[in-house]
Amino acid sequence: MDFRIEDISEEEIDRRLSVVEPLTDSVRQLVDAVIRSEVSDERLTAAKDRIDEIVADLREQQRPGSFGTPYTKEFIGMPWGNAAVGARNAVAPPLHVRRSPGLAECEMELGAAYEGPGGCVHGGIAALLLDQLVGEAASTDGLPSFTGTLTVKYLRPTLLGALSARAEVTGREGRKTFVHATMSDADGVTVEADAIMICPKDFELPTGDALPPPADRRLDR
Numbered sequence: 570m571d572f573r574i575e576d577i578s579e580e581e582i583d584r585r586l587s588v589v590e591p592l593t594d595s596v597r598q599l600v601d602a603v604i605r606s607e608v609s610d611e612r613l614t615a616a617k618d619r620i621d622e623i624v625a626d627l628r629e630q631q632r633p634g635s636f637g638t639p640y641t642k643e644f645i646g647m648p649w650g651n652a653a654v655g656a657r658n659a660v661a662p663p664l665h666v667r668r669s670p671g672l673a674e675c676e677m678e679l680g681a682a683y684e685g686p687g688g689c690v691h692g693g694i695a696a697l698l699l700d701q702l703v704g705e706a707a708s709t710d711g712l713p714s715f716t717g718t719l720t721v722k723y724l725r726p727t728l729l730g731a732l733s734a735r736a737e738v739t740g741r742e743g744r745k746t747f748v749h750a751t752m753s754d755a756d757g758v759t760v761e762a763d764a765i766m767i768c769p770k771d772f773e774l775p776t777g778d779a780l781p782p783p784a785d786r787r788l789d790r
């Protein structure tokens with residue numbers, strides 16, 4: 570796992586987010602616009618050429634591989650490439666997760682980019698978002714957990730639109746954490762999931778005097 574330390578202040582995190590979040594949001598708008606556009610083929614082709622120019626510009630300086638999750642010395646994570654919450658990832662809705670001990674919750678708006686059956690959320694997207702949320706709930710004690718097993722039950726179709734999700738730790742047993750999660754629309758739960766999260770046995774957090782004890786560690790931004 571990538572645990573590179575980036576020694577920056579919270580103010581610098583905010584400054585960087587203030588630049589990349591609007592950019593990522595524009596790309597999200599672009600994705601939605603491409604899916605739903607009804608302009609002529611000529612205008613679609615012209616749009617492709619303009620987008621290719623932007624891609625070439627951004628490619629002039631690229632990080633090798635993926636973004637990873639850099640951490641500050643205070644152990645604030647910056648998972649900005651993450652597929653569910655990444656501030657630089659237009660694939661992410663993104664989820665803005667509220668965390669308290671053993672609990673993770675969020676509201677989200679899922680549009681055309683997340684469609685599976687017509688007008689409904691793709692089952693894989695629901696699983697992805699709940700997977701993130703169970704990971705966040707299991708990690709509120711400051712130690713990371715991987716999803717070992719995620720069991721998803723689709724109770725009824727989830728219509729695209731305004732949704733909420735919630736994950737709660739229901740038990741701990743050694744390195745295993747059990748989490749129950751739900752996704753809901755205005756009429757109630759549409760998807761539920763149960764996860765067995767595991768803190769890997771060979772997992773080692775970076776060490777250093779600057780790092781607070783696990784229970785006091787800050788979570789991701």
Ligand SMILES: CCCCCCCCCC(=O)SCCNC(=O)CCNC(=O)[C@H](O)C(C)(C)COP(=O)(O)OP(=O)(O)OC[C@H]1O[C@@H](n2cnc3c(N)ncnc32)[C@H](O)[C@@H]1OP(=O)(O)O
Nearest residue numbers: 700701704705708715716717718743765767769770788789
């Ligand atoms: C604020 C931060 C928020 C971060 C949120 C991020 C959320 C993202 C969530 C994800 O997507 S995680 C990515 C998807 N998951 C993976 O890629 C995990 C891949 N699998 C592994 O890395 C290892 O198989 C795993 C860490 C899950 C377990 O490896 P270990 O070698 O540590 O397990 P070990 O064999 O020692 O077993 C320990 C216990 O866990 C149990 N176990 C192992 N694998 C399991 C499994 N897959 N499912 C359920 N239980 C499992 C095992 O039976 C045993 O139970 P007991 O202690 O009761 O004997």
